[in-house]
Amino acid sequence: MATILPNSQSKNETDSYISRFFKDNKIGTLLNKANVRKEEGISPLLLIQFIFSLVLHGKNLYRILDSGRIQDAPAKDAVYRLLNNPTYNWRKFLVLLSKNVIVTKLLHLVSNNRERVLIFDDSLFSRARSKAVELLALVHDHTTGTYVKGFRMLTLGWSDGNTFIPPLAFSLLSSEKKKNRFQEINSSVDKRTVGYKRRKEALKKSTEAMFDLLDEVNPLQLCARTLLFDSWFAFPKVIKRVVSEYPLHVICMLKSMHRVYYLYEGEKYTLNQLYKSVRKKRGRAKILASIVVSLGENAKGDDIQARIIFVRDKNRSKNWLALLSTDLELPEEEVVRLYGKRWDIECFFKVTKSHLRLAKEFQSRSYDALVAHTTIVFTRYIMLALSAREEEDPKTIGQLFYLCCDEMEDIRFAQAIMLIIDLLKSTLSQEPVLSEVRIQSIIDELFSQLPQFLKKAFLDDDKEKITKAA
Template sequence: MATILPENQINQELNSSVHQFFRNQKLGTLLNQSNIRKEAGISPVMLVQFIFSLVLQKKNLYRTLESAREPEAPAKDAVYRLLNNATYNWRKFLLLLSQNVITQNLLPLVSENRERVLILDDSLYSRARSKSVEMLALVHDHTTGKFVRGFRMLTLGWSDGNTFVPLAFSLLSSEKQSNRFQEINPTIDKRTVGYKRRKEAVKKSTEALFDLLDDINPLQLCARTLLFDSWFAFPKAIKRVVSEYPLEVVCMLKRMHRVYYTYEGQKYTLTQLYQVVRKKRGRAKILASVVVSLGLDDNEKEIQARIVFVRDRNRSKNWLAILSTDINLPEEEIVRLYGKRWDIECFFKVAKSHLALGKEFQCRSYDAMVAHTTIVFTRYIMLALRTREEQDPRTIGQLFFLCCDELEDIRFAEAILLVFDCLKASLTEEPVLSEEMVESLLDRVFDNLPTFLKRAFPQPEKQLPSALAA
């Protein structure tokens, strides 16, 4: 059995972004509040920090757990018990962390005049080579237009235009049983939060989005607008968002022949509506703007919305339509607000390219995929927070590689400190040498070190021997 991580090693006061982030955001407390706790053995916060740092250390989970060169690694069973537990509420943990980061760290940096928005979108969670993964299904990939094995990762996030923070997500399977390769594990207790997530996975995305919205408080996050693309832009979904939540909707519209908008008492499809409205002359980017009613059934109340037709910059003779349920917003403001939706696309790119989303290790359990995705999102939150607080001009990808190098330096510094510690212990055993002589000898040894070795230590140069003495 592998050796348990020593607590003093985790709590070392090193110049590590990971250690600082876990300590400042009190991740141990948040894990405990999310029912992620253990009565005996290694604590969950140490296990999460171990998994969290793997990508930054350029390590593989399986090889690290099996390697005899990693005596500080936790036991393999402890890691997999953490990932596969159906009673752990990982969604609550991510939401608590995101809310704390937004309210305590980001909102004080944001002007009250700046618009804060919620963004909803989905992305492919590919498991193309898998066969026995729980809830695995054929899902549609929007980028290629093909059906592939995997899940649709429906994600809800917060943005102020500069920083994106993921709030909640759901790994959606297919609502059609014929498209699913595997069903729910029959041994899962139906009273657990893991079973509820599995039942949510077989819902339509337009229904699952309300499960995500139910878990957050938009007023606490100072957000009043929800952004999403045309895949969710159905009148029924738009009306439900506006009527049940303190949110306005800004979304892209899709040309559907069965969706009608009421204008001047007549019902038109989106294409027909563009043909009847009056266009602006010249090469204007905003071609037209019109207020319509979204009518669902004769017995339901209609809501008003503004549709802005803009020129497609990729195809100058084509057009795009953006809808806003706040009819008082200027046309330019509607277009600008919708532009904030691009933040979630950048988030998906970073999570897949740098943070090993869905690639770090291959698990068959649905709970393990949810747990690992939450840890990947936590990595992104750390990088996004560091970028914002330091006003760093570097991209999140550059900061990712910087953190990798930082952890490499820390491990090297720990080795040097261990050498100094052994040297001091050996010198202290000599009866001829006093404590002052040992300290003076260590000072001289450290002063003669090359400059690049001195920079590896987080302490000031002259404080190293006294720190070792302590």
């Protein structure tokens, strides 16, 4: 992946970049707000910076301690005291860091019209060879369809389509069924600590734990209007609660379940029954059908409506996929495009497991250590994501970019299309057979065949011209 620092970089360059990242984002201040403070010995900031840099240097803790080559390396006990402390609020630290990065470094790089989204998903946190890890359980692996030892890592992230910022919040979920758990909560943990609260949360269902994560973020502050998730969370009860309690719309994939019904034209239908009852578009259309259904009333007694869009499955032409959107004003093409941003979180899971040593770097038995190390791994990803954005996006060079833009304003998409249309009209007018009326009718016919979202772009552009003229 492009965000991984190249091996050719010297150790000094990498250390310098890490130090600048810690300084620019005030990591020490954020740790202090999350109650990660020095009790004895070495500073927590230095310990975290040491652990943070291990993978980026291609090293691990045990080799460094055994070799004795690094004189300033902390003792192993100091590292594990940091990771095992149940009073440290690692989730608060990650929320503060992610918000700071998004608000101060990313929001100003794209226009206000650009959709920013929140993304929910879960992934397997495998501990297949472990036996005595706290709250270790048999959990379902979606990719293989089997049960393995580990946790379900429920993750809430943010994306603007270019950069994915990993968890605003996350939770390592065990199993709610006692028979599936190999170990229970450590009885010595103080029940007043944040570590104990995280352990109790790990025993909840994923559809309940997701709202604990949403409660810790402010979507309006992050300029996010839409929440994306896949079919594992797409239950009407969950969708209604999101729309009712948060300033968010939902776009999600649906799967056919025989006990989940949608109200359409006064009748209840399953997803399969809905597809059979609606009229499909002819030919090889990518969007087969689109209908508005009711999900029922929420706690306030309001009826929640949503649009279900049936899309042709490109991998299996005879099959179909279904997307749901609670924003009825969005065109079908825009719903499909926005849902495509959910793929960012899948790439994030791949990078953290394959390159950043998630669940592999430390083999701790404490639940606190699992949470602490996962937070450090996600912080590494944030640094690498920022690095990639700075290299690829010219707007990150600062004021120089905006000075250049003042000299020559960017041509928007709608304006570019209009230039092409004008060129087509001038070309057709050179033909002696075609009259002005005939040329205009051809152009009108062309506009009528455009997708709805393109027509809207042209209308917005015309309104802006009229406003400026007035």
